[in-house]
Amino acid sequence: MPLIAIVNATVIDGAGKRTQGATVVVEGERILRVGPGAPPADARVIDGTGCSVMPGMFSSHYHASYRMVGQAGLPIGMEGSPGLLTLRGAHNMGLALDGGFTSVISAGVPHAVDASLKQAIEEGIMRGPRIMVGSRDVSTTGHSQDTYMRWHWQAGEHPGALVCDGPEAFRKGVRTEIKRGAEIIKIFASVGHSVRGKYGLMELSREELKAAIDAAHERGVKVRTHIANKPAIRMALELGMDVIDHGDGLDDELIAMMVERGAFLVPSCFHPYRALPIRSGPHAEIMKQDMEAMLAILPKAQAAGVKILVGDDFGTLTLEHGEYGKELGFYVEHAGVSPSDVISWATRNGADLMGMAGELGDVRPGMLADLLIVKGDPVADITLLGDPGNILLVMKNGQVEKNLMAERPVRVTPQQLVDA
Numbered sequence: 001m002p003l004i005a006i007v008n009a010t011v012i013d014g015a016g017k018r019t020q021g022a023t024v025v026v027e028g029e030r031i032l033r034v035g036p037g038a039p040p041a042d043a044r045v046i047d048g049t050g051c052s053v054m055p056g057m058f059s060s061h062y063h064a065s066y067r068m069v070g071q072a073g074l075p076i077g078m079e080g081s082p083g084l085l086t087l088r089g090a091h092n093m094g095l096a097l098d099g100g101f102t103s104v105i106s107a108g109v110p111h112a113v114d115a116s117l118k119q120a121i122e123e124g125i126m127r128g129p130r131i132m133v134g135s136r137d138v139s140t141t142g143h144s145q146d147t148y149m150r151w152h153w154q155a156g157e158h159p160g161a162l163v164c165d166g167p168e169a170f171r172k173g174v175r176t177e178i179k180r181g182a183e184i185i186k187i188f189a190s191v192g193h194s195v196r197g198k199y200g201l202m203e204l205s206r207e208e209l210k211a212a213i214d215a216a217h218e219r220g221v222k223v224r225t226h227i228a229n230k231p232a233i234r235m236a237l238e239l240g241m242d243v244i245d246h247g248d249g250l251d252d253e254l255i256a257m258m259v260e261r262g263a264f265l266v267p268s269c270f271h272p273y274r275a276l277p278i279r280s281g282p283h284a285e286i287m288k289q290d291m292e293a294m295l296a297i298l299p300k301a302q303a304a305g306v307k308i309l310v311g312d313d314f315g316t317l318t319l320e321h322g323e324y325g326k327e328l329g330f331y332v333e334h335a336g337v338s339p340s341d342v343i344s345w346a347t348r349n350g351a352d353l354m355g356m357a358g359e360l361g362d363v364r365p366g367m368l369a370d371l372l373i374v375k376g377d378p379v380a381d382i383t384l385l386g387d388p389g390n391i392l393l394v395m396k397n398g399q400v401e402k403n404l405m406a407e408r409p410v411r412v413t414p415q416q417l418v419d420a
């Protein structure tokens with residue numbers, strides 16, 4: 001099998017811990033060796049001097065088909081044929097890969113776009129990251145997204161939503177989404193965060209939510225939810241919700257529950273931060289308060305052991321696809337979280353949600369080789385990850401997907417020769 005060796009780089013693992021000057025050897029699709037020593041004689045050698053090698057990142061709240069949501073007409077930027085939305089998704093998948101995101105985990109998509117993209121990538125007809133396929137937004141008649149449609153008579157069904165009423169309908173709805181390829185189900189459980197409406201309103205009953213979660217878990221499928229108030233979050237956690245999206249209203253009690261149950265949190269504060277300057281009125285005021293409260297409590301959630309993720313509503317009016325890496329610097333600057341910790345959100349925690357802990361999200365022998373070579377040291381300067389131009393090489397499954405490394409002669413240090 002072909003060997004690739006990256007030498008002279010700083011290795012950053014899935015906890016954001018650095019090791020200087022290690023050699024990383026990749027054989028086929030997996031990492032063969034990480035540590036001191038010269039590269040194997042028959043390896044293709046890449047000189048990583050001045051660079052870092054880190055795990056490929058995960059964007060864990062991803063909407064492949066979003067474009068200018070908030071600007072385009074109803075239904076919230078999902079107009080267009082399934083073909084057009086799929087092509088948009090294909091374009092965005094390329095942006096993800098080029099920005100160092102070798103995996104994306106969907107937070108909802110119409111027309112089974114994710115499932116189509118995933119198959120196309122596996123067939124080798126387009127490039128893109130690993131995809132954990134999402135569902136439509138499952139919720140009840142008249143829920144916040146459904147209400148957008150109210151005044152658009154003849155507008156038909158919202159393509160991004162699946163309306164269900166009653167536990168049986170939720171069971172069938174979840175099963176339908178799984179049949180359409182979903183590997184993670186998205187449920188709209190409450191208004192709040194980016195979604196206007198009566199604050200604290202639950203979109204569905206406890207029985208409906210339980211039926212949905214159970215139907216997914218029986219089939220080994222995870223469930224995530226748009227949710228933004230304390231009683232709703234507590235109920236979702238009690239029923240076994242896997243991912244709390246947004247989670248406005250998080251407090252000490254909920255943090256303890258999340259740690260105990262191993263639930264994931266997507267704080268997704270980058271979207272409100274970008275959207276607030278163009279919003280006004282009472283909803284904007286609540287949005288601002290919720291964002292500030294979340295940013296303030298995040299270090300506590302991190303210290304307590306909550307599994308926090310990066311990923312946000314990219315593809316909205318003020319947050320474009322391709323800006324994914326800027327989110328890490330945002331949390332360092334505005335929440336005071338360490339660069340190493342946000343790197344673990346984007347690597348190790350994402351792999352855990354995908355069900356691939358031990359296979360992805362770290363730089364260790366035996367793991368799948370989803371690796372990045374980054375110009376400079378993102379632990380010292382996290383903003384480096386915000387510019388795809390600094391992501392010099394992207395490897396997925398041992399395959400080089402992007403390569404901006406200048407071809408240059410490799411210098412093997414005397415120490416490496418001694419270690420070998």
Ligand SMILES: [Zn+2]
Binds near residue numbers: 063107
């Ligand atoms: Zn979203």
